[in-house]
Amino acid sequence: MGNFDKIVNLCKNRGFIFPGSDIYDGLANTWDYGPVGVELKNNIKRAWWKKFVQEAHNSFGIDADIFMNSKVWEASGHTASFSDPKMDCKNCKTRHRADNLIEEYSKGKVNPDLMTNEEMEQYIKDNHINCPKCGKSDWTSIRNFNLMFSTSRGVTDESQNLIYLRPETAQGEFVNFLNVQRSMRAKVPFGIAQIGKAFRNEVTPGNFTFRTIEFEQMEHQWFCKADTSLKYYEEFKKKAMDFLLSLGFKQEHLRYHDHDKLAHYAKAACDIQYLYPIGWEELNGIHHRGDWDLSRHQEFSGKSMMYLDPYTNEKYIPNVVEYSIGADRLTLAVMCEAYDEEILDNGETRVVMHFHPAIAPYKVAILPLQKNLSEKAMEVYSNLSKHFMVTYDEAGSIGKRYRRQDEIGTPMCVTIDFDTLEDNTVTIRDRDTMEQIRIKINDLVNYVNEKIKY
Numbered sequence: 001m002g003n004f005d006k007i008v009n010l011c012k013n014r015g016f017i018f019p020g021s022d023i024y025d026g027l028a029n030t031w032d033y034g035p036v037g038v039e040l041k042n043n044i045k046r047a048w049w050k051k052f053v054q055e056a057h058n059s060f061g062i063d064a065d066i067f068m069n070s071k072v073w074e075a076s077g078h079t080a081s082f083s084d085p086k087m088d089c090k091n092c093k094t095r096h097r098a099d100n101l102i103e104e105y106s107k108g109k110v111n112p113d114l115m116t117n118e119e120m121e122q123y124i125k126d127n128h129i130n131c132p133k134c135g136k137s138d139w140t141s142i143r144n145f146n147l148m149f150s151t152s153r154g155v156t157d158e159s160q161n162l163i164y165l166r167p168e169t170a171q172g173e174f175v176n177f178l179n180v181q182r183s184m185r186a187k188v189p190f191g192i193a194q195i196g197k198a199f200r201n202e203v204t205p206g207n208f209t210f211r212t213i214e215f216e217q218m219e220h221q222w223f224c225k226a227d228t229s230l231k232y233y234e235e236f237k238k239k240a241m242d243f244l245l246s247l248g249f250k251q252e253h254l255r256y257h258d259h260d261k262l263a264h265y266a267k268a269a270c271d272i273q274y275l276y277p278i279g280w281e282e283l284n285g286i287h288h289r290g291d292w293d294l295s296r297h298q299e300f301s302g303k304s305m306m307y308l309d310p311y312t313n314e315k316y317i318p319n320v321v322e323y324s325i326g327a328d329r330l331t332l333a334v335m336c337e338a339y340d341e342e343i344l345d346n347g348e349t350r351v352v353m354h355f356h357p358a359i360a361p362y363k364v365a366i367l368p369l370q371k372n373l374s375e376k377a378m379e380v381y382s383n384l385s386k387h388f389m390v391t392y393d394e395a396g397s398i399g400k401r402y403r404r405q406d407e408i409g410t411p412m413c414v415t416i417d418f419d420t421l422e423d424n425t426v427t428i429r430d431r432d433t434m435e436q437i438r439i440k441i442n443d444l445v446n447y448v449n450e451k452i453k454y
């Protein structure tokens with residue numbers, strides 16, 4: 001946990017992530033991205049879009065509404081069964097997830113996903129599992145609580161006006177399958193991707209932004225013929241892993257984890273887990289979904305979800321291979337992976353975020369050696385900021401300014417000195433090696449662009 005606490009502190013002090021509603025003592029499990037964090041998260045989302053939409057030959061992006069017709073959630077099964085098994089402590093009146101209690105008690109050795117509610121109750125009773133809040137073992141029976149947030153539409157709140165905040169972005173992709181296919185003249189196999197907010201009324205054990213009630217998902221549904229679906233499932237497993245490696249994750253910090261329990265319609269499902277400072281945890285999922293989603297929407301909407309193959313005249317409902325990753329959970333993993341403490345020759349500790357330059361919040365920091373060089377420095381700043389995110393700092397010693405940039409992972413620092421006024425050259429310092437070279441101001445844009453390529 002050591003580094004985790006340090007990362008949480010760094011996030012607050014260096015403008016990555018602040019507690020939500022901070023001046024009102026917060027709201028549990030809500031977080032606000034600050035000026036540095038929003039750049040990092042946006043860059044991560046851009047990198048994902050580049051790999052899964054821009055560079056993918058047959059994938060199309062959409063941006064569907066958060067609110068959807070309530071029938072969507074009946075068709076998807078969320079209204080009936082998107083719930084967590086929860087029980088209340090009769091002594092201190094706090095509510096807890098029964099599956100979490102078992103997982104924590106058994107240190108992951110018992111898998112509550114494979115148990116019925118009755119079996120979970122019995123296990124908790126037999127092992128006298130105590131309430132994490134008050135330490136007593138006096139539980140109500142388990143009840144399933146739906147995770148969807150609901151609100152009412154219009155001026156009256158009658159039940160027919162009940163609408164939900166979407167708990168996943170995937171349904172926007174399913175319901176638009178034929179809209180995208182027809183408008184883009186897409187041929188199966190093809191993909192639909194989107195990035196957007198999702199909401200779940202989770203009881204969470206904290207862990208910063210790992211599990212929150214409002215979060216962003218980056219989801220990609222691949223529509224294909226049934227007999228090719230397992231091949232594509234394997235391809236997406238690899239593509240999901242390659243994407244993480246391309247962001248700079250070390251292979252030994254990632255692993256596949258097959259699901260123990262499969263949905264009745266699925267042939268396979270797995271997560272990629274990341275070794276967070278809190279242990280191995282799910283980072284993303286790859287799910288073989290058969291033709292379940294489109295079939296259910298056909299059934300509930302009464303509209304055909306059939307695809308007509310223009311070559312064979314075959315009519316069928318495609319299978320889906322889903323790849324889903326949380327943008328916030330990935331941002332947290334990126335920060336954990338990038339965090340480093342280096343002991344320097346002079347014995348000082350340098351905290352440095354080794355972000356891949358393409359996702360670093362700022363690409364360059366402009367640092368005039370002295371305040372009376374600020375006019376020239378601002379000229380360089382104005383020029384570079386037309387091309388990428390640049391930050392400017394003239395306060396404090398140059399050493400302290402380098403440290404501040406290291407802590408937010410700025411890959412290059414440009415110092416303006418008196419020679420700059422004479423020969424239009426600057427010193428550029430590399431974050432990771434700390435090596436410095438002299439370069440012409442006119443060459444800066446090309447130099448930086450080369451370094452931040454992705």
Ligand code: GAP
Pocket residue numbers: 167168169170200202209210211212213214215217219282283284285322324325326327328329330
């Ligand atoms: N459409 C499939 C789906 O939503 P999921 O496994 O429930 O599958 C996919 O979620 C990903 O979304 C997870 O792997 C995780 O990265 C992210 N995620 C899910 N719930 C989250 C939460 N409460 N807070 C942050 N991220 C979450």
